[in-house]
Amino acid sequence: MGNDVLVLAEHRNGRLSDVTFELVGKARELADRGGGRVLAVLLGETSLAHELGVADVVLCSEDPAVATYNAQAYERAMVHVVERQQPRLVLTSTTTVGMDVSTALSVHWPAPLASYVVDVRRDGEDLAVTCRAYGGKLLAEVALTGPRAICAVIAGCFPAADGRSEVAGRSEVAGQVELLDLEGVFDGLGVSVAQVVEPEKGDVDITAADLLVSVGRGIGSRENLEVVQELADALGAPLAASRPLIDQGWLPKARQVGKSGLTVRPKVYLALGISGAPEHLEGMQHAETVIACNTDPKAPIFDVATYGTTVDLFDLTDELVKRVQE
Amino acid sequence: MPIGGRKQPPTAVELEHATVTSPLSGREWELPGMWNRMFEQRVEWDFTTEGFEKIGSLEGGESLEWCYGCGKCVPVCPVDLVGEYGPRKIHRKVQTGLDLFTSDDLWLCTTCMNCLRVCPKEVDMVKVMPAVREVAVAEGQVPGELADVFEKTFRYGNALGENPRRRHAWTRDAGVDVRVLASDPRPVDVLFYVEDYWSYHPRGMQAARSFARVATALGVDFAILGPEEKTIGDSQRLAGEKGLFEALMEDVVATLDRYEFQRIVTPDPHGFNALVKEYPKRGHRYDVLHYTQLLAPLVDRIEWRKELDCTVTFHDPCYLGRHNGEYDAPRTLLRAIPGVRLVEMGRCRENGYCCGGGGGGMWLDGLTANHTSERLSERRVREAVESGADVLAVCCPYEVSRFEDGAKSTGNDQLQVRDIIELVDEAMGGGGG
Amino acid sequence: MRIVVAVKQIPDLVEELELTADGTDVDRELLKMVVNEFDDQALEEGLCLKEAGDAELVVVALDEPDVDQTLHAALAKGADAAIKLTGALTGWIDSHRRAALLASWLSGQSFDLVLTGVQAADDLDGQLPGLLGAQLEVPHISVAVRVEAEDGMAKVWQELAGGTVVVDEVRLPAVIGVQAARQAPRYVSISRIRQAQQSGGITEVEVQAAELGTEQFALRRLVAPEAAGHAEMLAGGAGEVADRIVELLRAKGLVRS
Numbered sequence A: 001m002g003n004d005v006l007v008l009a010e011h012r013n014g015r016l017s018d019v020t021f022e023l024v025g026k027a028r029e030l031a032d033r034g035g036g037r038v039l040a041v042l043l044g045e046t047s048l049a050h051e052l053g054v055a056d057v058v059l060c061s062e063d064p065a066v067a068t069y070n071a072q073a074y075e076r077a078m079v080h081v082v083e084r085q086q087p088r089l090v091l092t093s094t095t096t097v098g099m100d101v102s103t104a105l106s107v108h109w110p111a112p113l114a115s116y117v118v119d120v121r122r123d124g125e126d127l128a129v130t131c132r133a134y135g136g137k138l139l140a141e142v143a144l145t146g147p148r149a150i151c152a153v154i155a156g157c158f159p160a161a162d163g164r165s166e167v168a169g170r171s172e173v174a175g176q177v178e179l180l181d182l183e184g185v186f187d188g189l190g191v192s193v194a195q196v197v198e199p200e201k202g203d204v205d206i207t208a209a210d211l212l213v214s215v216g217r218g219i220g221s222r223e224n225l226e227v228v229q230e231l232a233d234a235l236g237a238p239l240a241a242s243r244p245l246i247d248q249g250w251l252p253k254a255r256q257v258g259k260s261g262l263t264v265r266p267k268v269y270l271a272l273g274i275s276g277a278p279e280h281l282e283g284m285q286h287a288e289t290v291i292a293c294n295t296d297p298k299a300p301i302f303d304v305a306t307y308g309t310t311v312d313l314f315d316l317t318d319e320l321v322k323r324v325q326e
Numbered sequence B: 001m002p003i004g005g006r007k008q009p010p011t012a013v014e015l016e017h018a019t020v021t022s023p024l025s026g027r028e029w030e031l032p033g034m035w036n037r038m039f040e041q042r043v044e045w046d047f048t049t050e051g052f053e054k055i056g057s058l059e060g061g062e063s064l065e066w067c068y069g070c071g072k073c074v075p076v077c078p079v080d081l082v083g084e085y086g087p088r089k090i091h092r093k094v095q096t097g098l099d100l101f102t103s104d105d106l107w108l109c110t111t112c113m114n115c116l117r118v119c120p121k122e123v124d125m126v127k128v129m130p131a132v133r134e135v136a137v138a139e140g141q142v143p144g145e146l147a148d149v150f151e152k153t154f155r156y157g158n159a160l161g162e163n164p165r166r167r168h169a170w171t172r173d174a175g176v177d178v179r180v181l182a183s184d185p186r187p188v189d190v191l192f193y194v195e196d197y198w199s200y201h202p203r204g205m206q207a208a209r210s211f212a213r214v215a216t217a218l219g220v221d222f223a224i225l226g227p228e229e230k231t232i233g234d235s236q237r238l239a240g241e242k243g244l245f246e247a248l249m250e251d252v253v254a255t256l257d258r259y260e261f262q263r264i265v266t267p268d269p270h271g272f273n274a275l276v277k278e279y280p281k282r283g284h285r286y287d288v289l290h291y292t293q294l295l296a297p298l299v300d301r302i303e304w305r306k307e308l309d310c311t312v313t314f315h316d317p318c319y320l321g322r323h324n325g326e327y328d329a330p331r332t333l334l335r336a337i338p339g340v341r342l343v344e345m346g347r348c349r350e351n352g353y354c355c356g357g358g359g360g361g362m363w364l365d366g367l368t369a370n371h372t373s374e375r376l377s378e379r380r381v382r383e384a385v386e387s388g389a390d391v392l393a394v395c396c397p398y399e400v401s402r403f404e405d406g407a408k409s410t411g412n413d414q415l416q417v418r419d420i421i422e423l424v425d426e427a428m429g430g431g432g433g
Numbered sequence C: 001m002r003i004v005v006a007v008k009q010i011p012d013l014v015e016e017l018e019l020t021a022d023g024t025d026v027d028r029e030l031l032k033m034v035v036n037e038f039d040d041q042a043l044e045e046g047l048c049l050k051e052a053g054d055a056e057l058v059v060v061a062l063d064e065p066d067v068d069q070t071l072h073a074a075l076a077k078g079a080d081a082a083i084k085l086t087g088a089l090t091g092w093i094d095s096h097r098r099a100a101l102l103a104s105w106l107s108g109q110s111f112d113l114v115l116t117g118v119q120a121a122d123d124l125d126g127q128l129p130g131l132l133g134a135q136l137e138v139p140h141i142s143v144a145v146r147v148e149a150e151d152g153m154a155k156v157w158q159e160l161a162g163g164t165v166v167v168d169e170v171r172l173p174a175v176i177g178v179q180a181a182r183q184a185p186r187y188v189s190i191s192r193i194r195q196a197q198q199s200g201g202i203t204e205v206e207v208q209a210a211e212l213g214t215e216q217f218a219l220r221r222l223v224a225p226e227a228a229g230h231a232e233m234l235a236g237g238a239g240e241v242a243d244r245i246v247e248l249l250r251a252k253g254l255v256r257s
């Protein structure tokens, strides 16, 4: 039985995504403990292999079938690699790619799969895994017994720095990049990519954003909106608002969060000067993390927020802009 | 209908001047306005009967057609005050081809009944609108915000989508014991039917606690259903979900059958309306009181401990006042409170303005905003301020949240919105909040 | 074309989730079960497909608490048939087993498309669409936001991280995990649901699933994360608070480090 940990790298627009570094960092830790290697599988963008110096071996392919993400081609390539490498553990994310691949691997390899993983540890011969369950209301402690396993990990749970070669003190990979021989693997594919549509810039869908900056009457006047907009721009987040601001015509209706507006579930909801009326809470209380800034320590928004502060929203905005723009 | 509810200038249907060619002689005749009226298309000719046939065939939809255009209803319609509405306008639009079943106009009526009060032809929008809405709802033509409330009501038995098991969470901080029938099913005098907004909305919960304290102090023997309570759902019915209302009624009646009580008391004029008018139609008869009707006869027994010193104006809930004729019980309570000076707003009692929450309006804020220049609740808040009051007193659970929001958005933060029971409680020295 | 929409019940997250004495499951005695919201999206997309062309739509679910209500609602919305798979089904049913049960029924059926929700609140051992597709050995696509189908092919709009959408051409039969239908799930009036209830319309089929290798996945216990209830107040002035917030955002990968 091998002790290797294999990571499926994900990339977008010519860049490796953060979650890939998070997984590679974690894989390094687990492999070092068990005396195995870290293998990274990089499909499509072979040129990014040198950024994966924390892995021992980067297995690449530039086969046209995986030039853009093709669910079935990725799945076949991964099954092919995993069957040959027989790692102890495969790590993917829980993104679209991770969902497609981890489930298919679980059936074809086969191996037990834990999804929505927030933590993985070795526990003797087994793996002890913590998963987020029931919309984050509970955590599940799972043991993956048996000689091999797959974990689909939620992005943002491990530090990405551990997986970046420049930070982790590993130099460029030399000679450890291997080209995969995928001859025949993609024969008779039932899926082909007809088109790739990039999201349109400009039109704002506050329900699709991972990070939302949301403002309420605490900003006082329309002119002050600019300051908050600057913060939102710096963070690359859309600006949302409570209803009174929409009523005033300061922002379009499509930015209204709440009962008579939209329901949002971003990873982080930054609420500035919003009191937390029930009608507003209805639209945002299921955000993963709520950070609330309100000068009134008794404001109901603090009952649903994860983190709170009573500093003035303008001071906070200034400080945040400074830090983010650095 | 103009966005923002601006009034439309009338369009003339007479010409100042016309030229008519004789089909016989070919000669042209110049005609002055007074004369040419009969040659222009007249209102009576450019209409279609299709809309009325469709609406009139529905049970409850018959009366729209009876309108003879006298126009009395339009100036009393609360929606027309901030937009373009009223039975006569709807009648005329349907006459000229509007498909009411798919129009936003279908959802603007709050079923406040002020038009019916003045209509010589008894055109009854309180029946017409729900009948047409029922068809629209069955066809899935229902605004998203409203559909969401229907779904929540069906799933959880309350419009807010709150956990049914937390229905009596408000009792915890009431400061007095509130009996829950499920755990203590002994017979009781008053079954207190709390309804949704007093059970779950933070401001409503405060009022519920006030009621519990006041009723306890007056020695009223009361109990609640707690987790077994489901909304009566009268506004859902008027918004077109009759099936939902009936499903709820089956559950409510089955629950009520399990307990022994003398009368039902509720703070919600909407639930009150259904218990008084709809339930008996299906053979379910109860002795039902609004909470102001329970307390008004008891005012002499109240021991007042505090003088409030404020000027109060009172907003008549449509479903207590116009729909059920109770204007005095709330006023009796207010007048009895030491230090309260009661002033009336211009529109009060029979001609009371509507808060905008009835008939589903409570859950159509987004849609309504597209057709009105301001919210009905905002309009009403400004009337309250003009009356010189510092407190706007209400006795319908929908209203506190609507008016408080209206006070903020019109920049009248100084106006306090209080349920009558909160004022009574405060003057009796209770928690006051 | 024959479209199968697989729906499932999950615990209603509006309620507090209480645990069984041994802590390995939520206490199902007390729970209210509701349809998985993504399955509702899958059903809507299925109905849109049916309306766009000539298709038969069948909803299928395992015999789980309150599932009849979900199936009746689907019939009221326009599904042609509703199938309830029975067998000794109690407690939490993991996705591998769920996929096996569905696969054993589907293998005796002709179908072109299986639509189901992309994920569910309790699919700890992986999402159903991928597991089912792999077990049936047909293509599968997760996170679909639109599906069109004709002549043995489907066009599937698959959303990737960051909002990029790839439009796939997929040979049928296939399993699609739907994230969002092209339009909001339709409203069906309570009277119609009640009519569907009265006219029956649910067919029960008993299934036996081949045992699958999930015994190596052991759910030891469920725990509540540290109590929320009130925000953790960040100490210090605006500068320090800003530092903490940036740190938090960075940990979630929301600002570049």
Ligand SMILES: Cc1cc2nc3c(=O)[nH]c(=O)nc-3n(C[C@H](O)[C@H](O)[C@H](O)COP(=O)(O)OP(=O)(O)OC[C@H]3O[C@@H](n4cnc5c(N)ncnc54)[C@H](O)[C@@H]3O)c2cc1C
Pocket (backbone or CB within 6 Å): A215, A216, A217, A218, A219, A241, A242, A243, A244, A256, A257, A258, A259, A260, A261, A262, A272, A273, A274, A275, A276, A277, A278, A279, A280, A283, A293, A294, A295, A296, A299, A311, A312, A313, A314, B362, B363, B365, B401, B402, B405, B408
């Ligand atoms: C039927 C109905 C539907 C509704 N639908 C919605 C809806 O969809 N969405 C919605 O948002 N609302 C809705 N509302 C309105 C809701 O009730 C509230 O009125 C509204 O959410 C309040 O908005 P707010 O929090 O921005 O304003 P406020 O309640 O006025 O809060 C402003 C907050 O800013 C704080 N503040 C002030 N200055 C500063 C400063 N310098 N720094 C930091 N904090 C500061 C104050 O302490 C205060 O808590 C609805 C109301 C009704 C009745």
Ligand code: SF4
Pocket (backbone or CB within 6 Å): B066, B067, B068, B069, B070, B071, B072, B073, B074, B087, B088, B091, B118, B119, B120, B121, B122, B123
């Ligand atoms: S009051 Fe009655 S008859 Fe007169 S215009 Fe209005 S609806 Fe028609």
Ligand code: SF4
Pocket (backbone or CB within 6 Å): B076, B077, B078, B079, B080, B085, B086, B087, B108, B109, B110, B111, B112, B113, B114, B115, B116, B125, B126
């Ligand atoms: S019931 Fe009220 S809101 Fe409806 S049309 Fe009549 S006056 Fe207007």
